[in-house]
Amino acid sequence: MAFLTLEGVSKEFGTFTAVRDVSLTIDKGEFVSLLGPSGCGKTTTLQMIAGLVEPTEGRISLDGRDITREKPNRRGLGVVFQSYALFPHMTVAQNVAFGLEMRRVPQAERDERVRDALMLVQLSAFAGRYPRQLSGGQRQRVAIARALVIAPPVLLLDEPLSNLDAKLREEMQFELRRIQRKVGTTTIMVTHDQAEALSISDRVVVMEGGRMTQVDAPYRLYEQPSNAFISSFVGKTNLLAGTWRRNGTSSAADIGGVLLEASAPEIAAGTPVTLSIRPEKILVRDAGAGRLEGRVASRFFLGSQWLFTVETPIGTMTVSTPNLGVEPATEGSQVGLDWSPDNMRIIAGTAAA
Numbered sequence: 499m500a501f502l503t504l505e506g507v508s509k510e511f512g513t514f515t516a517v518r519d520v521s522l523t524i525d526k527g528e529f530v531s532l533l534g535p536s537g538c539g540k541t542t543t544l545q546m547i548a549g550l551v552e553p554t555e556g557r558i559s560l561d562g563r564d565i566t567r568e569k570p571n572r573r574g575l576g577v578v579f580q581s582y583a584l585f586p587h588m589t590v591a592q593n594v595a596f597g598l599e600m601r602r603v604p605q606a607e608r609d610e611r612v613r614d615a616l617m618l619v620q621l622s623a624f625a626g627r628y629p630r631q632l633s634g635g636q637r638q639r640v641a642i643a644r645a646l647v648i649a650p651p652v653l654l655l656d657e658p659l660s661n662l663d664a665k666l667r668e669e670m671q672f673e674l675r676r677i678q679r680k681v682g683t684t685t686i687m688v689t690h691d692q693a694e695a696l697s698i699s700d701r702v703v704v705m706e707g708g709r710m711t712q713v714d715a716p717y718r719l720y721e722q723p724s725n726a727f728i729s730s731f732v733g734k735t736n737l738l739a740g741t742w743r744r745n746g747t748s749s750a751a752d753i754g755g756v757l758l759e760a761s762a763p764e765i766a767a768g769t770p771v772t773l774s775i776r777p778e779k780i781l782v783r784d785a786g787a788g789r790l791e792g793r794v795a796s797r798f799f800l801g802s803q804w805l806f807t808v809e810t811p812i813g814t815m816t817v818s819t820p821n822l823g824v825e826p827a828t829e830g831s832q833v834g835l836d837w838s839p840d841n842m843r844i845i846a847g848t849a850a851a
């Protein structure tokens with residue numbers, strides 16, 4: 499059931515187009531991330547949904563109502579920005595209660611809702627503290643409680659976890675997802691962190707240069723990126739440029755004279771192609787036992803994984819293998835790299851980078 503809809507939404511700043519013809523339908527209760535490199539138009543898109551920036555073109559509707567030109571406060575959406583400005587002179591409980599006071603919610607109900615919101619973000623014990631007495635992650639949770647307490651139809655989050663260290667950030671990602679599942683609030687989050695977008699979202703919207711280039715569930719986005727940029731931006735990959743060859747019923751990518759068997763019936767012979775092979779889809783075998791010979795140039799132990807760089811006739815390949823408790827090939831050794839052709843993604847055209 500379409501809940502929030504963007505139809506042909508664009509934003510121009512003078513002659514510069516920050517967001518170009520974005521159309522998107524979000525269902526009630528969905529968690530959607532806007533993902534892309536710096537300057538691709540994520541924040542501008544979110545601000546247009548919030549009502550802080552007016553679209554140059556297009557239409558935004560919420561639950562069937564056209565809100566394109568509606569004032570931000572009339573939309574009643576919950577917004578958490580990167581700098582989650584809490585009021586420093588108010589306690590945690592007062593900060594959370596603020597939006598309810600503005601809406602003239604009676605005191606008894608207000609107290610109860612604040613209590614519930616703080617319980618949800620696991621900060622009940624901190625109700626009487628001031629923001630300066632909290633850690634970054636705790637402050638972040640207060641900001642989320644403050645947005646959620648007004649029971650907004652949509653929660654908008656702009657890089658909400660960007661100020662946190664890696665460990666806290668990971669904890670907060672799970673926390674945010676847990677809270678969102680429990681409350682069921684339709685949530686849109688801006689992030690430039692692909693791992694965050696993949697782990698937290700129902701669907702990810704990839705933006706490049708103001709355009710939406712792929713909208714998919716995280717697993718599909720990772721396994722079937724629609725272009726070479728996305729295949730390297732979302733997760734790590736080996737990108738190889740070559741030419742498509744056909745011989746009867748068999749086909750292969752010709753990478754500088756080395757033929758790698760693959761199937762892509764829709765691609766015509768002679769077309770430039772980019773191959774994408776994820777590091778974890780490659781197996782390290784004995785020399786002579788793979789599709790491609792190579793020499794281990796470096797090997798790093800990451801605890802749960804081994805990470806290799808392997809010099810091959812078609813360039814340096816990155817390979818990661820799980821740590822199965824047996825020490826794998828050492829630096830300098832000859833190995834064979836192997837993979838299932840199904841795990842090789844073939845993209846027509848050459849990679850931009």
Ligand code: ATP
Binds near residue numbers: 511543
């Ligand atoms: P980041 O991850 O760096 O925050 P973003 O994807 O959120 O980037 P936006 O903030 O949406 O990007 O900006 C998109 C483009 O529009 C950028 O090139 C930015 O410089 C430009 N832009 C944003 N706001 C304005 C403005 N008020 N006036 C002129 N240009 C703007």
